[in-house]
Amino acid sequence: MLQNIGMPGLIIILVIALIIFGPSKLPEIGRAxxxxLREFKKSTRDLVGEDIEKKEKEIK
Structure with a gap:
């Protein structure tokens, strides 16, 4: 779905976000x-790593 947005769509979304939240809140929202996203990636890596470890133990 996000692949079809393109650059003009992203610019429109950013302008709308700027209007709604204001320039002072956007950096806070970006950091959050x-x-x-970092926590989600870390959790995903941990889960995938656990699955790989379980499969390796089952093979042995």
């Missing part, structure tokens, strides 16, 4: 989104 970034930390949430």
């Amino acid at each position: 989104f970034g930390s949430t």
